[in-house]
Amino acid sequence: MRIPESTGSYARDNYLSQGRPGLRGWLLTHDHKRVAILYALAITGFFALGAVAAALVRLTLVQPDSQWISPETYDKSFTFHGIVMVWFFLIPSIPNTLGNFLLPLMIGARDVAFPRLNLFSWYLFMLGGLFTIATLLLGGVDTGWTFYTPFSTMFSNTHVIMAAAGVFVSGFASIVSGMNFIVTVHTMRAPGMRWFRLPLFVWAIYATSVVMMLATPVLAMTLLLIALERLAGVGIFDPALGGDPVLFQHFFWFYSHPAVYIMVLPAMGVTSELICCGVRRRVFGYRFMAWSMLGIAFIGFLVWGHHMFVAGQSMYASIAFSLLSFAVAVPSAIKVFNWLATMYKGVIDFHAPMLYALGFVGLFTLGGLTGLFLAAVALDVSLTDTYFVVAHFHYIMVGGAVMAYLGGIHFWWPKITGRLYSEPLARFAAILMFVGFNVTFFPQYVLGYLGMPRRYHDYPPPFQALNVVSSAGAAILAVAYLLPLWYLGRSLWRGASAGPNPWHATGLEWTTPSPPPHDNFPEPPVVERGPYDYRDP
Amino acid sequence: MSTPQPLAHAPQFDDPTQQRTAAVLGMWAFLVTEVLFFGVLFAGYAVCRWRFPDAFAAGSRHTDLPMGAIETGVLLASSCAAALALRDVQLGGRRAATRLLVLTAALGATFLVMHGFEYTDEYREGLVPGLRYTQDGPLAGKMEFFFYLYFAITGLHSVHVLVGVVLMLVMALRNARGRFRATYFTPVELAALYWHLVDIVWIFVFPLVYLVGRAG
Numbered sequence A: 001m002r003i004p005e006s007t008g009s010y011a012r013d014n015y016l017s018q019g020r021p022g023l024r025g026w027l028l029t030h031d032h033k034r035v036a037i038l039y040a041l042a043i044t045g046f047f048a049l050g051a052v053a054a055a056l057v058r059l060t061l062v063q064p065d066s067q068w069i070s071p072e073t074y075d076k077s078f079t080f081h082g083i084v085m086v087w088f089f090l091i092p093s094i095p096n097t098l099g100n101f102l103l104p105l106m107i108g109a110r111d112v113a114f115p116r117l118n119l120f121s122w123y124l125f126m127l128g129g130l131f132t133i134a135t136l137l138l139g140g141v142d143t144g145w146t147f148y149t150p151f152s153t154m155f156s157n158t159h160v161i162m163a164a165a166g167v168f169v170s171g172f173a174s175i176v177s178g179m180n181f182i183v184t185v186h187t188m189r190a191p192g193m194r195w196f197r198l199p200l201f202v203w204a205i206y207a208t209s210v211v212m213m214l215a216t217p218v219l220a221m222t223l224l225l226i227a228l229e230r231l232a233g234v235g236i237f238d239p240a241l242g243g244d245p246v247l248f249q250h251f252f253w254f255y256s257h258p259a260v261y262i263m264v265l266p267a268m269g270v271t272s273e274l275i276c277c278g279v280r281r282r283v284f285g286y287r288f289m290a291w292s293m294l295g296i297a298f299i300g301f302l303v304w305g306h307h308m309f310v311a312g313q314s315m316y317a318s319i320a321f322s323l324l325s326f327a328v329a330v331p332s333a334i335k336v337f338n339w340l341a342t343m344y345k346g347v348i349d350f351h352a353p354m355l356y357a358l359g360f361v362g363l364f365t366l367g368g369l370t371g372l373f374l375a376a377v378a379l380d381v382s383l384t385d386t387y388f389v390v391a392h393f394h395y396i397m398v399g400g401a402v403m404a405y406l407g408g409i410h411f412w413w414p415k416i417t418g419r420l421y422s423e424p425l426a427r428f429a430a431i432l433m434f435v436g437f438n439v440t441f442f443p444q445y446v447l448g449y450l451g452m453p454r455r456y457h458d459y460p461p462p463f464q465a466l467n468v469v470s471s472a473g474a475a476i477l478a479v480a481y482l483l484p485l486w487y488l489g490r491s492l493w494r495g496a497s498a499g500p501n502p503w504h505a506t507g508l509e510w511t512t513p514s515p516p517p518h519d520n521f522p523e524p525p526v527v528e529r530g531p532y533d534y535r536d537p
Numbered sequence B: 001m002s003t004p005q006p007l008a009h010a011p012q013f014d015d016p017t018q019q020r021t022a023a024v025l026g027m028w029a030f031l032v033t034e035v036l037f038f039g040v041l042f043a044g045y046a047v048c049r050w051r052f053p054d055a056f057a058a059g060s061r062h063t064d065l066p067m068g069a070i071e072t073g074v075l076l077a078s079s080c081a082a083a084l085a086l087r088d089v090q091l092g093g094r095r096a097a098t099r100l101l102v103l104t105a106a107l108g109a110t111f112l113v114m115h116g117f118e119y120t121d122e123y124r125e126g127l128v129p130g131l132r133y134t135q136d137g138p139l140a141g142k143m144e145f146f147f148y149l150y151f152a153i154t155g156l157h158s159v160h161v162l163v164g165v166v167l168m169l170v171m172a173l174r175n176a177r178g179r180f181r182a183t184y185f186t187p188v189e190l191a192a193l194y195w196h197l198v199d200i201v202w203i204f205v206f207p208l209v210y211l212v213g214r215a216g
């Protein structure tokens, strides 16, 4: 059996052709599949903007004392890169595109529970994006994506309130989507779709939604307090009056550490689906996989203090947060070992989505293990605020989350568009991405270990060689990101028809035509078995 | 007035029961996010009060206790009215329900007006950080934190009351037009849930702002 293969003709009556035609049909749609596409287009645009900012940073760092852009512009570049990539790409990436498209299909529903709210979420997201772009046009913001006080409240002369407003508004998009997905999973499952028959991707989106719902309000309120403090000239974060700037860090990381799991849990869900299909086996330890995702979501709320080991937090708090951070590695390791056990002695098909999934497992493991270095208080004291930290979270977020996002896009592309893309090109892009990523970010581990601090415009000349390697890697990465735009775009016109199930995968979404009809299923589905009904060959 | 139609439900649902379950669960989820939203301010209050107990006690003594107590009573009464309104809708008592919904909104508006008077007094006394803060004395600096949090918490709460008042008036209007009946009352139920949350938040605000430090 060769996969992917065409398994039928292009379904003429689908969500793209049905419903109201034209731009109004898209901008006023209540169809979760169309909202998913609106989100996908928007985040692709934001990814490009964030990538340009990253390119500015990497170009500056080619020379130890580059005069190419001023230090102020450099600060604004990495801030813009961080804000856009975190809140306008990574947070919505998998949940709001693949999650939106697939969640109702995977549980056998006609739509999400609140379709209007779903569209509203997209408009909130776009409004937040508008504020962020306005910030850029007005001259940018230089606080870093973390908005640390008292710099953000007392000293920065840039557009902090505007930038915070952008994140604030897009935060509500996140909250609304999270609530919608939770209610959808609870109330919209098809007959026979019991909780432990849910695909792991659904479990992942569910766990993510819980985090979105419980963490994001804290961020919203904290950003409101930043704005209030700037406007009023006083506030509880103001050290001049005896206020506590570290309190801001507590609030901020109470959201922003769990936010890492908003980015990586959906990636784990995608990877689980991709690996099961790539090796054509049931997942090893299904219940452990489901529970470990909820475990990560839960413990993830208890570790935020590991961002404040050197911020004046009490030693005992640091020890507790350190131990809890180690604890989060347990459910994460369960997942990695179960993926390996799923593939153990299996016949692996190295198609493009599988390559992305394998890339995810490798890079996530490296990012996760270096996270343990940073969770150890004694090591963190010397590694904090160095490029080691930068490399660590890029391994999780870019190596992990972005690889999985693209893997998922490739895997479900035939379902979403009804077309097959060029497999050889896709495999080439996946491998190029893996290589480019490691060339970019592995040197940063070394740089950080050698002591190069993050967020500086200049650095001592001995660090130049590794920085040049890193920037060269970024160029390779850029090519690898552009390639899918081309061959996926081309497949829309030239691609062979996919038919309902080009991967011969299991799961309800593959039982309906590609692209799916407006109501998702020609017949309301009834579920009789678990999610990974692959027969060993 | 129209004749009762068979119960409709949105196309994504199989039946009205599923729709109702989803709506109520969604409302509870929303209320959880509200708790976390206010939770940040209460956490900020806890930290600052723990660090500056004397200043917070002094700040508390500047607040208007009788006014706060009456406001508490008004909000509790309004919550009672909201609960009774829902009960009447469920029992089919449309006119009584409309009256109770209007009463809920009126009590909410009363609360807002009373709080407006308090804010005016505090402005005159120079207790508003950022706008007019004219206190002096050894505790004045730290007391500013108290009033900063006081305005942040009660301000945000008042915005929620305002939203609730509008919501209750809309519900009253729709009820008067015969949109709800004994078998369909979900929107009223959701509005009442929201109203109770706003009430409960105040139940925490009242002792923290008005009562703390008065005994000592």
Ligand SMILES: [Cu+2]
Pocket (backbone or CB within 6 Å): A256, A257, A260, A303, A304, A306, A307
């Ligand atoms: Cu963290």
